[in-house]
Amino acid sequence: MTDRSAARDDLALAVAILAPRGRDAAVAAALLDKVGIASVQARDLPALAGLVGVTIGVALVTEEALVAADEGLLQQALADQPSWSDVPFIVLANGTSRHRSDRAKARIDALQNGVVLSRPLHAEELVRAVRSALKARARQYEARDRMHELQTREAQLHDSEAKFHAIADSVDQMIWSTRPDGFHDYYNHRWYEFTGVPEGSTDGEAWAGMFHPDDQDRTWARWRQSLETGQPYEIEYRLRHRSGEYRWVLGRAKPVRDATGRITRWYGSCTDINRIKVVEEQLQLMLGEMNHRVKNSMAMVHSIVSQTLRQAETLDQARMSIQSRIGIMAQAHDRLVKATWTETAITEVVEAALGPHRMSADRFRVAGPDLALGSKQALALTMALHELATNAMKYGALSVETGHVQVRWDRDDHAEPVGFRLSWQEHGGPTVTPPRRQGFGSRMIEQALAGYFDGIAELDYDPGGLRFELTSPLTGLTQQD
Template structure:
């Protein structure tokens, strides 16, 4: 049975009506039996139809899921609801263009202007002159329905593409959000290695404008010493498909080069062909600096241990060679090695860099300052390097021990004055240190120089890159050290 609509049902409220009407024919033939004949004819070939009574009813269905409109010329000429129909046709979505079949009056040779304008306003219309053969009407309707079906197919395809585009946009938005939230630099290339994406961390790190490093222009940011081997490794990965990994220096926006770890993995399709490379750069500059510091520290420690062992060996061998008895040797060795250990403790607290010369001198002489005023210290608080501090500690210990045994500290009235200062010397400055003994027993030069004397004059001079001299005055021993001021902290001298 045909559906007769005075006020059409809203297909959005009746899904079945929308489905049935999707490729149905809307018939507007208000006079005679045209509507009944058309409905009956179409029903026999399985084409559903909907009958409306006026143009307003037709206009209300244009926006719904209908197939073809079959309209008589006189219905259009009546003019009632023309404006609604024009508005409905203009409001169709981009994919929709409802086809019209207009049953024209074959006996009319001069169509009224109003009727012609109404037909033209339909935009997508064909005319069939009456009387017409049934087969002609059916073929025309089927042809229009086929064209309409293709419009629906285009709509479905467009909606699918729009959905996929929305999904792709959402996926890209998630990727960018994730890529820009990590601390690492993320990048990707085409199969041939052409760089076409960097996350925001790349531009923040390098300070380069967006897009300015696409292609191969990223290579301009590599340290010149690292560029050749980096290119070689990257080309090898592109040719072999093997993962890419290398450490290199990359120019930071501050202008300095920072170490990064570059990695990349290929993405392959179902046939195993590489379709993209995805990579990252991790800032490892602090790790590299710490590794270098550890390497230097281990090398320095090895050097210091060797020097210390050499000094211990010299102390033991020289002391044993010159001691009058094993007890004397044992006492001297314990004293000297103990003082050396105390000096090491102070240097460890100062992280083996620089310490205070005042602290070094006071610590070296504290065990010998039994009474106030016996040892007088005068001089500015200058920085002194670790090697120089160790050598000076050992030298002062030897001088103080000798003074306690044979010199100014061996009686009750003697005293020692230690003075140090810096003085101008041409365009540079010179360091002076003097050890002066007074009011002790008469002094005479020794018949032979022992370990202490050689260590004071030779080793100490070598550490400070200067000169050292013991002067045996009759009224007291004097020791003089002269060196350029930079000799207080230079680090290249070894134990002589």
Template sequence: MQHDVEEAPSASDGLARSTILESFNLSGLTDDPRLTAITNFAASLCEVPIALVSIVESERQWFPARTGLDARETSRDASFCAHAMLGDAIMLVPDARLDPRFSSNPLVLGEPNICFYAGAPLRTEEGVPLGALCVIDTKPRAGLTPVQEKGLLVLAQTIMTLLTLRRSTDRSGRERDEQEARFRILADTMPQMVWSTRPDGFHDYYNARWYEYTGVPEGSTDGEGWNGMFHPEDQDRAWSVWRHSLETGDPYEIEYRLRDAKGQYRWTLGRALPIRDDRGAITRWFGTCTDIHDQKMLQAQREVIAHELSHRIKNIFAVIGGLITFSSRHHPEMQTLAIDLRDRIIALGRAHDFVRPHSDASRPEKNQSSLHGMIEELLAPYRERIRIEGEDLPIDDRSATPLALLFHELATNAAKYGALSAHDGAVVISSRPDGEAAFLSWAERGGPAVEPPQQEGFGTKLMELSVARQMGGRIERAWATEGLVVNLTIPSTSMYRIDQRAIRAE
């Protein structure tokens, strides 16, 4: 049975078709075993000596898979498949010698002596013709059986499925290559050192800045070679932090000294984040190294200055306390006032000494931003009689001074008139966050009965000044039968400066 065929494509159609052909990258299909298996089966199914997968180009047709034919290509002018690919169904030529289109065709008059031809078109999803799957006999035939026709069409569809999958795979590969190329260009233009590793932490990429900065040969720091670039004192620590990130998936961040191209060690900030797939599995780590040496040196200079200033302030407290003691010797009538004033100055000195910048040798055991830690340091003489409970709250050098005056005044009054003046008396100090404020409580137990004072003394005014004026808080007193209770509500911003960097990070 003879099927009609479409008209030949125009020049513009030919240009579009050429682009489609290139997208399939068909040149790599020569002697593909999957296609050869299809031509072998087609020849057996249709009981013919020759079966071909033909790709038709502008000047030739060539056969990525063939059964029963040695030739790998022919001229397009002699191609039967150039006609078959334009149709929607199988093109049948029962006897080419009698068909005016092919009777003078060199493939009919000579090898392979085509007489019978049946071709199923190979067309893309866009409808662009690529060629045909054909079967050929050297003898005339009336046609194919329905099963043979259906089988030939199914085989042609199978070929197009293979070609489409191949194009998708090649396209994905090219896209990956293009993405990698863009990443490398971007990474090489960054001022930071950029690196990446496999999921197991094996370093397999560094950008140009890394090699420029370190001066090492390309590839010499792959794998575990990177750790040798660190200062010997930092290597074990860096390995430990990196192993932790690999085991847990936590972000990697560390400061270490990295050897530069001049052989000098410079402080560097290393950071890395894991890249995960849809299932949450880590597929790669991407990291950066940032030179922070100048900032570290500037920070060190500032710390030296801060230490010196703090030391001088500490000496000033000591000098003032000494002057008060010396002056009171010549004015015995002021002895009591002088002792109170000196004790307050000593309390301020202790608070300042707790929160001031420290070296590793002088730093207190307690966290310097800890309210509980400062209270324990300040009220150390009453350690056995005071219990601190509740949630610890952060403080800084700004809040330490008024808080020190407050708790020193409460402790002094308790030692003179309240719970700390009795053998079994005790004080419970509690703290907790309360919304945007901090709640502090001083509760005395087991002391003598207390009554509200007839008039406010200097100590009471000092506490009011510390809490209300300096910290913007509120102070409430209750003279309960069990002992004095003082409740404080202080804005959190007065307790500890808000870290603006943390806010930006969020």
């Protein structure tokens, strides 16, 4: 505490006495001290002006003390008082106002808050006047303290709001708050940045118009439930982005209560979870697709095993055929996994299927554009080409040194719709004779393959060389179930 502030506290409810003539000052001080009222004596007007400057409680002055060359100092001290302060003056005057000059009246009026007591006066009258003035002065100090308290609270509130806004605008979330009745009256900058709407345009109930039409009813119902019960609010909904699209957000809000438990405000946030929702949807689609593909693969394995066992002459022959076919199927799966089960190039599928059967560079003559195949079509074509190549090595063109196979494919832009054609033609092999019964390979080639491509697959046992032809719409190369 400074010396000046300490002086204020000591003089706040004290009486400053200015009575330069005779024993008036001493008598007044003794009289006030007798009733427990503190006082301090001023030797002249400048001294009294100084006491007014440190907010003395009450000033007790004689009329003749106001007549001085430096009375302007007192007027300046009164003018410099804080807005809450109005020092009471008790003026001890000679005679009545009827005998007072205009100049003397003006000096008393300039005190602004003065009471005139005529001398000679009774001690009781003086004490009563001083006590009344001190009581009024005490109310001024109380008003000052309340004003300071309000100013402090206002400054604290302003500082708190400034900190809140700084924090709310620094996070990567949309922050909002409402009155106890749910009226939205605050959004941070992130809200306006995300939505692109003018500031203030979503106050009140206008915020609901930002929701996807399909989400509005359930969102409103959940918000009303929270307002009625005071329970925390949490819901996922689609919010209109500044781009015009709707993005998934997570909305949350909690109430703030006072000491009695009454809700004073709601504070909430919106978190952009659109990327998470998209990933979840993709994951569900992927799981469904994987489930479908695993079932298809298991069905194909079951067919390979059952057909091979039924047609093989010995268990060793069946084992070797099953291993070969499932091995090719596994290789096809490996390629599809690397391609994340999306589309793959037909040239890669053909080369991979024929690679294990190449004895020399000219045994297969392959040509065709680099078209895309879907996962199920790639797997089916791999298996079909493997069966054709295996048959060619056992019985067809690849069973002799002079034989070769032409594999060609192309798109047919003249067809309606645009078509696709793939052919397998064997040359230079033994004379071909139709089989006595249809095995797994031919069923795979003519039935399963055709179904996967939504087309037609035909085997032609031409004596000059086995021919196979697949025709389908171009869309059949990538269509899924």
